[in-house]
Amino acid sequence: MAFRDFREFIDTLDKTEDVVHIKQEVDWDLEIGAIGRRAYEMQAPAVLFEKIKDYPEGFRIFGGSLGTFRRVSIAMGLAPETPVKELYAEYDRRINQPIKPVIVDDGPCKQNIIIGDDVDLYSLSTPYIHEGDGGRYIGTWAFEVTQDPDTKWNNWGMYRFMVHNKRLIVGWPRYSSHLGMMLHRKYVPQKRQMPIALVLGADPLCHMVATAPLPINADEADYAGGLRQKPVELVKCETSDLLVPANSEIVIEGEVYPDRTAQEGPFAEYPGYRMEGAKDGVLWRVKAITYRNSPIFTMISLGVPPDDSSIAASLTAALAMKRRLIKHGIPITEVYVPPYGVTHIAVVGVKSGGNDVAKQIKDVLTARRADVNKIMVVDDDVDPFDFDQVIHAFATKCHPTRGIFCEEVEAPRGNALTPCYTAQERRAYKGAIALFDCTWPPERNKMNEVPVKNSFDTMFPKELKEKVVANWESFGFKEKK
Amino acid sequence: MKKEYLTFIPDIKDLIEGQEVKITIKDLTPGPRKYDARIVKSILSSDPRRLPDGDILYVRSWTGMLYPQRWAIKIVEELEETEAGLPHGETVGANK
Numbered sequence: 001m002a003f004r005d006f007r008e009f010i011d012t013l014d015k016t017e018d019v020v021h022i023k024q025e026v027d028w029d030l031e032i033g034a035i036g037r038r039a040y041e042m043q044a045p046a047v048l049f050e051k052i053k054d055y056p057e058g059f060r061i062f063g064g065s066l067g068t069f070r071r072v073s074i075a076m077g078l079a080p081e082t083p084v085k086e087l088y089a090e091y092d093r094r095i096n097q098p099i100k101p102v103i104v105d106d107g108p109c110k111q112n113i114i115i116g117d118d119v120d121l122y123s124l125s126t127p128y129i130h131e132g133d134g135g136r137y138i139g140t141w142a143f144e145v146t147q148d149p150d151t152k153w154n155n156w157g158m159y160r161f162m163v164h165n166k167r168l169i170v171g172w173p174r175y176s177s178h179l180g181m182m183l184h185r186k187y188v189p190q191k192r193q194m195p196i197a198l199v200l201g202a203d204p205l206c207h208m209v210a211t212a213p214l215p216i217n218a219d220e221a222d223y224a225g226g227l228r229q230k231p232v233e234l235v236k237c238e239t240s241d242l243l244v245p246a247n248s249e250i251v252i253e254g255e256v257y258p259d260r261t262a263q264e265g266p267f268a269e270y271p272g273y274r275m276e277g278a279k280d281g282v283l284w285r286v287k288a289i290t291y292r293n294s295p296i297f298t299m300i301s302l303g304v305p306p307d308d309s310s311i312a313a314s315l316t317a318a319l320a321m322k323r324r325l326i327k328h329g330i331p332i333t334e335v336y337v338p339p340y341g342v343t344h345i346a347v348v349g350v351k352s353g354g355n356d357v358a359k360q361i362k363d364v365l366t367a368r369r370a371d372v373n374k375i376m377v378v379d380d381d382v383d384p385f386d387f388d389q390v391i392h393a394f395a396t397k398c399h400p401t402r403g404i405f406c407e408e409v410e411a412p413r414g415n416a417l418t419p420c421y422t423a424q425e426r427r428a429y430k431g432a433i434a435l436f437d438c439t440w441p442p443e444r445n446k447m448n449e450v451p452v453k454n455s456f457d458t459m460f461p462k463e464l465k466e467k468v469v470a471n472w473e474s475f476g477f478k479e480k481k
Numbered sequence: 482m483k484k485e486y487l488t489f490i491p492d493i494k495d496l497i498e499g500q501e502v503k504i505t506i507k508d509l510t511p512g513p514r515k516y517d518a519r520i521v522k523s524i525l526s527s528d529p530r531r532l533p534d535g536d537i538l539y540v541r542s543w544t545g546m547l548y549p550q551r552w553a554i555k556i557v558e559e560l561e562e563t564e565a566g567l568p569h570g571e572t573v574g575a576n577k
Contacts, residue, residue: 122517165517168563183568257563257568260565261564261566261568261570262518262564263505274545279491424575428575
C-alpha cells in the first residue's frame with residue numbers, strides 16, 4: 001500500500017503507536033534537536049512537534065520518519081514487526097521493479113507559492129539542531145533534485161544544507177556525490193548556474209531512495225515508484241523545469257552558483273561525530289518556496305546510531321552493494337550493513353570464500369567510492385545479519401596476517417566524513433580500506449584440514465535435532481532465540 | 482546593549498587582532514532570524530576592554546567547540562553576502 005502523502009504515513013504511525021505528538025510549545029533553537037536525539041537513543045517513537053516558538057500555528061516539524069526498522073516496515077506497507085532479513089528481501093524485490101513517475105499539473109505543494117524578492121527562508125521553522133553546528137540545517141531529512149543538462153538524468157540525493165541568510169542556502173554535498181559530480185562536470189566549467197530543488201516531507205520512501213547509492217543516470221523517482229509499488233506523482237517547479245513530488249510538504253527552488261561560495265558547517269554528521277566545516281560550501285540562491293497549508297518540516301537530529309540515516313542506509317547501501325557484487329558474478333549469499341556501523345562496515349556472505357574472492361569483493365565495493373572502509377567476508381554457515389555469529393567468525397577464522405588486507409584509497413574515492421581520517425585526508429577525499437577475510441581458504445581439505453564447527457546445527461544427527469526441538473518446551477524451556 | 486555574534490574558525494591564530502579583517506559571523510539576536518550569516522570587515526580583540534565600543538563575539542573551532550574566552554568585535558563594513566570561489570574549493574585545491 002502506497003501512502004498518498006506524508007500525512008497519511010503519520011496517520012498510520014498514530015494507529016501503530018509509533019509517533020508522539022508534542023503539543024506544548026518547543027524551541028526550534030536546540031530544544032527540538034535535543035528531544036529528537038534523545039528519542040533515537042531511547043528507541044522511542046517518531047515525534048511531531050505541533051507548536052514551534054517564533055512561528056505561526058500550523059507550522060510543524062517531524063523527526064524520526066525511518067528511525068527504526070519497524071517504521072521502515074510501516075513505510076513500506078508491511079507489518080511493523082517484519083524481521084530485518086525479510087525487510088531486506090522485500091526492499092530488494094521492489095527496488096528491482098522500478099515504476100516510472102507520472103507528471104501532474106498541480107499538487108498540494110503548490111498551495112502557497114512565494115517567489116523572488118518575497119522569499120524569506122526565516123519564514124520556515126528550520127531548527128538549529130546541535131549546539132556548535134554552523135547554522136540552521138534545512139536539509140537533513142530532505143532530498144535535493146538536480147538534472148544533468150545533457151542526458152536529462154534527474155538525480156535525487158540526500159545532502160546536508162543550511163540556511164546562510166534569508167535568500168541563500170549553503171551546503172556540503174560531497175564532491176564525489178552525484179550532485180557534486182554533476183555540478184563540477186556540467187555546470188562549473190561552463191560557469192552555468194545549476195537549478196536545484198530541496199524537498200521536505202514527501203512519501204518517506206522517496207526520502208529513503210534518495211539515500212540509495214544507485215547507478216549514475218538512474219532516476220531515483222523510478223525506484224521510489226518501485227518501492228511504493230505505485231508511481232510517484234511529480235509536478236514542475238515554479239522557476240525551473242525540475243520535477244518534484246506533488247504531495248511534498250515544502251519545496252525550495254533555486255540555483256547553485258558555479259563561482260560563488262560561503263562558509264558551511266560544521267555539522268554533527270551521520271557517522272555520529274561533528275567534523276570540520278567547509279570554507280567553500282555549495283551555495284545557492286533561493287528563487288521560490290512552495291508549501292502545503294500547515295506545512296510539516298521533516299528533519300533528523302543526526303548523531304550516533306540508530307537514526308533515520310543509519311537505518312535507511314543500512315538497507316539502501318547493502319542492497320546496492322549486493323546488486324554490484326552479483327553483477328560482477330561474485331558468489332555471494334547476503335550483504336548486511338549494520339546500522340551501528342554507519343555504512344563504514346559491510347558484512348558479505350559468500351558461498352565459497354578465500355582471499356581471492358574476498359579481494360574481488362573489496363575491489364568491486366570500493367571501485368568508485370570507498371564509503372565503506374571495513375569489509376568482513378564470511379562463509380555461508382554464518383548469518384551476516386547476526387552480529388554474534390559474525391564476531392565469532394572474525395575472531396576464529398580471520399588470520400591476523402593472512403586474513404587482513406589494508407590499503408590506501410586515492411582521492412577522490414575516500415569518504416570525506418570518516419572520523420578516523422585526518423581533516424586533511426577528509427578534505428582531499430583520501431582514505432583507506434581494510435578487508436577481513438573470515439572464510440576458510442578453499443585450498444584446505446575439508447575432510448582433515450578445516451576445523452569442524454561445534455554448534456547445535458552442525459554437531460548432531462538430523463533426527464535428534466528435530467526431536468530436541470519438538471520437545472523443547474516440554475523440557476521446561478520457555479523462550480526460543 | 483551589546484549585540485552578540487558567533488564565528489567559526491579553522492585556527493584560533495586566524496583571528497588577527499587590531500586590524501581590519503574579513504570574517505563570517507552569525508547574528509545571535511534572539512528571534513526567528515537568529516544565526517543569520519554575514520560577511521563583514523571588522524576589528525577584533527581578544528580583550529573586550531581594549532575595544533570598549535565593540536560587540537560580543539563568541540568563537541567556535543572548526544569542529545564547533547566553543548573557546549572559553551569571549552572576544553570583542555567592531556563591524557567596520559558589511560561586505561557582499563557571498564564570496565568569489567569554487568564550490569568545494571578546498572577539495573579541488575587539495576587534489577591539484
